[in-house]
Amino acid sequence: MISIEKIRAQFPALNQKVHGHPLVYLDNGATTHKPQQVIDAISHYYSIQNSNIHRGVHYLSQQATDAYEASRETVRKHFNATHLHEIIFTKGNTEAINLVANGYSKLLNKGEEVLVSAMEHHSNIVPWQMACQNSGAILKVIPMDKDGVLDMDAYKNLLNSKTKMVAVNHISNALGTINPVKEMCTLAHQVGAKVLIDGAQAGPHCFIDVKEIDADYYCISGHKVYGPTGIGALYGKEELLRELPPYQGGGEMIATVSFEKTTYADLPHKFEAGTPNIAGGVALKYAIDWINEIGIDNIQKYEKELLDYAHQQLATIEGMRFIGQAKEKAGAVSFLVNDIHPYDIGMILDKLGIAVRTGHHCAQPVMDAFEIPGTIRASFAVYNTKEEIDRLVEGVKKAKSMLE
Amino acid sequence: MSTIKNIQNDIVEEFDMFDEWMEKYEHLIDLGKSLPLIDAKHKTTENIINGCQSRVWLHADFEQDKVVFTADSDAIMTKGIIGLLVRTFSNQSPQDIVDADTSFIDKIGLKDQLSPTRANGLLSMVKQMKIYAYAFLAKNQ
Structure with a gap:
């Protein structure tokens, strides 16, 4: 109790x-409010640990890097992901979806199909519309009934060999409906489609096991799980993240750079260009720990x-x-x-x-x-x-x- | 015909009678309910001012050198404030409307209603009223 x-x-x-x-x-x-331990973690970071991560050889940089990476491990465990490098830090759920959709705008071919549900947040519609516009793919909508429940028969009928991506929320922000994401993944995989699950609303309320769901991509926002704003996490299956083109270019995401050719860093850094929201990343661990303590x-x-x-x-x-x-x-x-x-x-x-x-x-x-x-x-x-x-x-x- | 300033002063006095927010809101709701209906033919997509939360329709006619506004909203509180704005600006000369300020809204304690973050379409409505006045002014010159 x-x-x-x-x-x-x-x-x-x-x-x-x-x-x-x-x-x-x-x-x-x-957004949820924040428990004292999250607020303290942010304050502690800026008061004591503040340093840029992943590049300094000095003591503080190491401290900050360790704290940031400890958070990645907490998220991995929370999602039950296999590998640490399958967890990408983003500035939130919206950026996570944009990161994947932007990659798909290069992977999709003309005439291929993307499915979104009728109860998506704009953030899980617009990035896919943009990806379709850029690639010539077609966006289709999985309808819902009058109770706000997805029509699974219609979904089955929409799935076909041209379907490359299904983007659906785990829980609808407008209606509160919990969608049968596991079943949706199974069905999508039967036609070779991948599934991105927007877990923004599920994060604070549900047990999330990406392996059990067999999600290809799953994302959450930190600020909806009692954590800070400006930080979120994207899970992606390793082989898919390797195929996905990088989202933004810059520092941190490269292995070598010359004016002729740049090679990208390994996962997860390939998708984490620039100095991230370190304080937010560090404090996210405290938010997830808080949830797990209860x-x-x-x-x-x-x-x-x-x-x-x-x-x-x-x-x-x-x-x-x-x-x-x-x-x-x-x-x-x-x-x-x-x-x-x-x-x-x-x-x-x-x-x-x-x-x-x-x-x-x-x-x-x-x-x-x-x-x-x-x-x-x-x-x-x-x-x-x-x-x-x-x-x-x-x-x-x-x-x-x-x-x- | 009262000047815009006089009408605004009257409104401020009217709202001074209320101490409590609830009475103010009740008065706004009454104003909203009694706002003369906009002619259905003017409730068009072109006349719509989209806010995030509520929608506003605004129509302007030019009659005998005065601008006559009619308006509507799908939210009653928004409609109440529209009522105040229509009362202030309708039947006034274009120049007077262009020159007028809307600080009376602050004085009656409804400042946040006209803040851009409210996204109820009211701020855009004031802008649109002034744009109509400018347009009539330009046409007349």
């Missing part, structure tokens, strides 16, 4: 008032309780419309009340000290599919409580009475 009180005490940002009310932070899908199974169990409670309590509001009613959901509940614009409700909740996200959640095609302007999304972290959900429900009721 985990003590939420003890957990909350580790998050200084949670202990504040907003517009005179104790903060209720339910925008964790956008235990992802404990987190999952507790967050499921929160999500069920939120559904149950929100359902008591007359006119409640849940957007996305998949059986398998995690992390977020998306809703509307009658035809009230989500922005109006969000504005009033803000004044009550309740932080939610309103709008299209960078997933406009999802909103178009449901023919709505956007939703109100309450997204949870392990530090949230049922009392906070009660405050949300009271807030929505208050907003409804003012707006109707």
